[in-house]
Amino acid sequence: MYEIDFQSVFDSLQPVLPATWNKVVFYAGYTAGSYSMKYYVDLGNGQFVDCFNLPGANKGQIVKAFLSINRALSSNRKSLNGNNVWTVFTMIVDAHGNMKTEFDYTDMSENTIAYEKAWKKKYL
Numbered sequence: 268m269y270e271i272d273f274q275s276v277f278d279s280l281q282p283v284l285p286a287t288w289n290k291v292v293f294y295a296g297y298t299a300g301s302y303s304m305k306y307y308v309d310l311g312n313g314q315f316v317d318c319f320n321l322p323g324a325n326k327g328q329i330v331k332a333f334l335s336i337n338r339a340l341s342s343n344r345k346s347l348n349g350n351n352v353w354t355v356f357t358m359i360v361d362a363h364g365n366m367k368t369e370f371d372y373t374d375m376s377e378n379t380i381a382y383e384k385a386w387k388k389k390y391l
Contacts (some may be wrong), residue, residue, distance in 0.1 A: 271343045273334075273368055277337040277360055278363050280306060283328050285321055287311065292356040295340055296383070298376040302341075304333040307391055315391045357390060 276293070284291060290309040295302060307315035315382035318329055338380055375382035 270337065271339060271356075271368075273366060275339055276336050276358060277366070279332045279339075283318070283325070283332050284308065285323070289361060290359065290361045293356075294383075294386060294390075295336065295356040296379065296386075297340075297344065297354050298373065298379065302337060303379075304336065339362065355386070357386070359360075359390070 269274070280291065282291060285308060287310065288308050289311040291306055292309075292315065293306040293368060294382065295304045306318045308318065308321060309315050317326060339355055347353070353370040353372050354375055355373070357369045357371070359367045373382065
Protein backbone atom coordinates (compact mmCIF):
# COMPACT_ATOMS: atom_id res chain seq x y z
CA MET A 268 0.00 0.00 0.00
CA TYR A 269 1.25 3.45 -0.93
CA GLU A 270 1.29 5.72 2.11
CA ILE A 271 0.44 9.41 1.96
CA ASP A 272 3.16 11.82 3.01
CA PHE A 273 0.97 14.29 4.90
CA GLN A 274 3.84 16.74 5.30
CA SER A 275 4.29 16.92 1.52
CA VAL A 276 0.56 17.67 1.14
CA PHE A 277 0.94 20.56 3.58
CA ASP A 278 4.18 21.65 1.90
CA SER A 279 2.25 21.99 -1.37
CA LEU A 280 -0.36 24.14 0.37
CA GLN A 281 2.03 26.34 2.30
CA PRO A 282 3.04 28.63 -0.61
CA VAL A 283 -0.62 29.49 -1.24
CA LEU A 284 -1.45 30.28 2.38
CA PRO A 285 -1.52 33.86 3.68
CA ALA A 286 1.48 35.05 5.69
CA THR A 287 -0.54 34.89 8.91
CA TRP A 288 -3.16 32.23 9.59
CA ASN A 289 -4.61 30.37 12.55
CA LYS A 290 -5.95 27.17 10.99
CA VAL A 291 -6.30 25.60 7.55
CA VAL A 292 -8.84 22.91 6.65
CA PHE A 293 -8.15 21.08 3.37
CA TYR A 294 -10.74 19.04 1.46
CA ALA A 295 -10.14 16.56 -1.38
CA GLY A 296 -13.17 14.70 -2.71
CA TYR A 297 -13.05 11.96 -5.34
CA THR A 298 -15.83 10.51 -7.46
CA ALA A 299 -15.60 8.25 -10.52
CA GLY A 300 -13.31 10.05 -12.96
CA SER A 301 -13.03 13.39 -11.17
CA TYR A 302 -11.90 15.14 -8.03
CA SER A 303 -12.34 18.47 -6.32
CA MET A 304 -10.11 20.22 -3.83
CA LYS A 305 -10.46 23.27 -1.70
CA TYR A 306 -9.10 24.68 1.49
CA TYR A 307 -10.41 27.13 4.01
CA VAL A 308 -8.33 29.39 6.21
CA ASP A 309 -9.11 30.87 9.61
CA LEU A 310 -7.16 34.12 9.63
CA GLY A 311 -7.46 34.37 13.40
CA ASN A 312 -11.02 35.57 13.86
CA GLY A 313 -12.71 32.14 13.87
CA GLN A 314 -14.25 32.69 10.43
CA PHE A 315 -13.05 30.52 7.56
CA VAL A 316 -12.29 32.03 4.16
CA ASP A 317 -12.48 29.98 0.95
CA CYS A 318 -9.03 29.64 -0.66
CA PHE A 319 -10.12 31.46 -3.82
CA ASN A 320 -11.44 34.40 -1.76
CA LEU A 321 -8.29 34.96 0.30
CA PRO A 322 -6.67 38.38 -0.06
CA GLY A 323 -4.05 38.15 -2.81
CA ALA A 324 -5.10 34.62 -3.84
CA ASN A 325 -3.44 33.49 -7.05
CA LYS A 326 -5.77 30.97 -8.72
CA GLY A 327 -3.00 29.61 -10.95
CA GLN A 328 -0.77 28.86 -7.97
CA ILE A 329 -3.66 27.27 -6.07
CA VAL A 330 -4.50 24.99 -9.00
CA LYS A 331 -0.82 24.07 -9.34
CA ALA A 332 -0.75 23.13 -5.63
CA PHE A 333 -3.88 21.01 -6.11
CA LEU A 334 -2.32 19.16 -9.06
CA SER A 335 0.71 18.34 -6.93
CA ILE A 336 -1.47 17.16 -4.05
CA ASN A 337 -3.59 15.07 -6.40
CA ARG A 338 -0.49 13.16 -7.56
CA ALA A 339 0.21 12.11 -3.98
CA LEU A 340 -3.40 11.32 -3.09
CA SER A 341 -4.33 9.49 -6.28
CA SER A 342 -1.27 7.25 -5.93
CA ASN A 343 -2.56 6.22 -2.52
CA ARG A 344 -6.09 5.63 -3.79
CA LYS A 345 -4.83 3.50 -6.71
CA SER A 346 -2.96 1.26 -4.28
CA LEU A 347 -6.18 0.47 -2.39
CA ASN A 348 -8.97 -1.88 -3.38
CA GLY A 349 -12.66 -2.48 -2.74
CA ASN A 350 -14.07 -0.94 0.42
CA ASN A 351 -10.63 0.41 1.40
CA VAL A 352 -10.76 3.17 -1.25
CA TRP A 353 -11.57 6.45 0.46
CA THR A 354 -13.57 9.19 -1.26
CA VAL A 355 -12.80 12.21 0.91
CA PHE A 356 -9.55 13.27 2.55
CA THR A 357 -9.63 16.04 5.15
CA MET A 358 -6.54 17.59 6.69
CA ILE A 359 -6.62 20.18 9.47
CA VAL A 360 -3.47 22.05 10.43
CA ASP A 361 -3.16 24.81 13.00
CA ALA A 362 -0.52 27.51 13.25
CA HIS A 363 1.24 25.57 16.02
CA GLY A 364 1.95 22.68 13.64
CA ASN A 365 -0.72 20.31 14.96
CA MET A 366 -2.12 18.17 12.16
CA LYS A 367 -5.16 15.93 11.98
CA THR A 368 -6.23 13.87 8.99
CA GLU A 369 -9.45 11.98 8.32
CA PHE A 370 -10.67 9.72 5.54
CA ASP A 371 -14.30 9.17 4.58
CA TYR A 372 -15.52 6.23 2.52
CA THR A 373 -19.01 7.55 1.75
CA ASP A 374 -20.13 7.31 -1.88
CA MET A 375 -21.01 10.92 -2.53
CA SER A 376 -21.39 10.62 -6.31
CA GLU A 377 -25.20 10.84 -6.17
CA ASN A 378 -25.27 14.13 -4.25
CA THR A 379 -21.89 15.80 -4.04
CA ILE A 380 -23.35 19.22 -3.20
CA ALA A 381 -25.24 17.91 -0.16
CA TYR A 382 -22.15 16.01 0.99
CA GLU A 383 -19.97 19.13 0.73
CA LYS A 384 -22.52 21.19 2.67
CA ALA A 385 -22.51 18.59 5.47
CA TRP A 386 -18.69 18.51 5.37
CA LYS A 387 -18.53 22.31 5.77
CA LYS A 388 -20.94 22.18 8.68
CA LYS A 389 -18.78 19.55 10.39
CA TYR A 390 -15.34 21.08 9.84
CA LEU A 391 -15.91 24.81 9.51
